[in-house]
Amino acid sequence: MSDLGELLRKARDQRGLTLDDIQETTKIRKRYLEAIESGDHTVLPGPFYVRAFVKNYSEAVGLDPDEVLRLYQHEVPAAPVEQIAEPMVVRSPRRVKSQSSERLGKIGFNVMMWSFLILIVVVIWVYVINKDSDGPKQVDNSTNITDASEPPVKNEDGVAGGSTNAPTNEPVAPTPTEAPTTVVFGSKVGKADQYDIGPIGKLHKVEVKVAGGRSWLEVRTESNKGEKLYSKNAEDGTTESFDLNGVIYINVGRADLIEIKVDGVLVPDGDRATSKKVLLQPLSGGSETPEGTITPSNDANQSQ
Template structure:
């Protein structure tokens, strides 16, 4: 019995329709029908022939690996499987290391502003004291010219100005300290955490610190790609190619994101700029399913 006939027989034994299998596997009906008829040329690529057959077999309680082994002569050769490497994992590590060094210099603008403020206050104080000293020396010089017998006092308005100047200097120093404390405060950064993982399926929690939610995808390969929200609304459901990158999908306001994609190791996914890192032990030949629960903290 051919592979497609075995899958169809197993489906009918479980009293499932093609539409039922489509809901379980998320594979389009036309591809499921092509598998049952043995028309593998209708698949989006040789890589997806084995991936879709495994999904179908799992849905009807057949051993996918054993089924592939028994009918491998019927399947087209796939050269992609032997050459797939964990390029996306390596890229994400490089991205992480490259973003650490600029953080060291993030405090330089703050330090420069503080130095300028302190320098300005010091210069004001220095020249003010110097001008007061010059004004004081003029009456003393007059006293010496008169023989030093008469006592000379500063005019009352100059004495009052000196007292007021000291008070203004103290008031100007206080805002500088407040500004320094304000500049040191940092805004919270978004985080993406893996909370659960199973057979080619992972769940993440994303803490969003902004009012927007944007998914960005980059690749140098080709992938079957599906993007949905938690309510089943479909935003993307077709092949995704390298010439489409970078691709952005605005999902602002969504509380849950669902991604399903093939060739997982060569697809770079970011949520608001935060890289989604898949577990290192994933099987690169399997289609991956990713659920992302969104928690908004910027409210």
């Protein structure tokens, strides 16, 4: 067994996966996966497929494919050099229109023009009808302006007045509205993308949904070495929710099959068939910038 195959096999065993699981995730035949682990590349279709299969295998077991190919480049054949050929100018064939097609085209054009004219006439007619029906309405003179026929009651000063409970002009306090959740890219922390979650003081809810197939999903607190909240191959349709009480680290095997939302706001993950690592950091202090984003005062860039 080659060093590369031993590395991939150990990573697969650590995650509790079988070759059948890898075959279902990567769509690579099991005999090709066995050949990669044993180092027998003659079974594979060609050098290009060796690199592609090793890369997909590495992503499925949570390894960095570029780092694996760099460390074991002596075992993986180099990618073939593409030959650049001059593009040949191909003239598009002239379309020959028959008399029947031209006649049908003229009929269709005439029908469209007449339909447009009829539509304009209908719109003008509806507008005129509605304008005439919106004329001034006469007031029914038989209706009394007020129900009371008694004279107004005078107050102590002899001045006629109405009710003693006069309305006050005190301003009514507006009902406060909750600030919307913001997801702002902060920085690159190691191999993870850090996003600052606002506003400050709001209890956020993180939702991770798997759609389209099985994918590796790992959720931890603080960093990739923090407390494990979820770690396994998630089936299609799986939905997991977490309270964002602190920094959350999320590692997925297939970003195109994973959807991460914070309070319903989508976290961009590239949407590619590769692994993705994300750090979600709730804002806990700082000041607002002129653009409305929050500058955090705590330093979460130490976690990864």
